[in-house]
Amino acid sequence: MSANGDTEPAAVGVKLGSTRTVVVSEGTGDGAVPEQVVQTLTCLATYEDALTGSERVLYGEDAAREYPDRVQYMLRSGLPEDDDRAELTKRFFSALIEEEGIPEHSGVVYAIPTIDNDAGLDNLAAVIEESGIGSEFVRSYPESLCGAIPAIGDGLEAINDIFVSINLGSTNLEACAYRRGEQLSPFATGAVTGNEVDRHIVNNVEEETQRRVNIDRQTAREYKETHADFVDFDPFTDVIQQPGGGSHEFTIEWAVMDAVDEYLDDVVDEVANRFLAELANDYVRLYRQVLDRPIVLTGGMACIPGLVDEFEERLSEELDREIEATAPEEPSLAAASGAQRIAERLVETN
Ligand SMILES: Nc1ncnc2c1ncn2[C@@H]1O[C@H](COP(=O)(O)OP(=O)(O)OP(=O)(O)O)[C@@H](O)[C@H]1O
Ligand SMILES: [Mg+2]
16 A cells, blocks of 8 residues: 555456456455456346346356256357447446456456457447456457467566467457567357357267257357367267156267367368468568467367367468467466456556
8 A cells, every 4th residue: 555545546457258257356466355266157148037027137156056947148259239238237347346346446457359340349349448446557458369378477578479270169269469469360260169169069969869969059168178189089978868758878979079079170160261371471471470379279168188289280281380379377267367467567667
């Protein structure tokens, strides 16, 4: 605390994603507010308070578990695309800020997708700005840049570096080359996504169980997050209750890995033949430089064990040259923790 009684603002990093939202908050230097990492599903359900009749908001895992019939996921490509969704996102984010006690007296950096959608980006900005946090400042930086920060050093080395970063999200694949923070040949596709893998797993499970088992996408996502593994996948069993009573136990041997295997082939194809082809076309000399450096993989899908090595191998083969790939320690938290590091620096220099 300074002489005039002002406390230093907390540095906060935020990533609002179509599947998960992450908030990393440094806490205050005097220790009054501790550091915290919040990760939650980006969804919300409302219900009527049984005593007062007023509308209540429930968000995250609780909403998904208790109100599967009417839980709403309001983002696509990490953006609220229209006014209704912007309103829902505001309610979701305010509820989260309040419940987790994220400090209002703060400087906030939030990660934004590299998507050409001005209305969506404005809606996202309004969600953060009206949330109450960020009394000192609110700034945005690209998600794939923020996510690369924890992969490239202990500080903000990535900001002054030249490299390629690829963000593997639930509704989007984004790729971009960075030259000291400048975005070169930004690329995004909604065709190769974590959500698509989940749909694929639903179909595969049906096929693998000879149509005896029908899972929903949420279950498919849980299978993927719990079991997908390029290093040593173990077949697993699950049980469903049957409509007429009784239960049916089944084993999954290939349904999950077949889907993520195809996903990774598609990732390599998009990266090699669309993004990198474009980059080579736009910046011939830089293209060679960035391929001599490790490519950074971020986003939730990069959490799958062995995916980074497998990507490296398949991309090397596709391009017929040695490629290195790397990932931050926690790919699904990386964008928010990178954003938090930027916020920390901005708090210092403000
Ligand atoms: N441990 C894990 N293993 C496998 N997949 C995971 C894991 N954790 C997250 N995922 C998957 O990663 C995807 C979510 O990644 P991320 O949190 O980066 O996306 P998002 O930012 O919410 O979505 P988008 O960027 O499309 O708005 C989902 O498909 C999710 O199932
Ligand atoms: Mg994302």
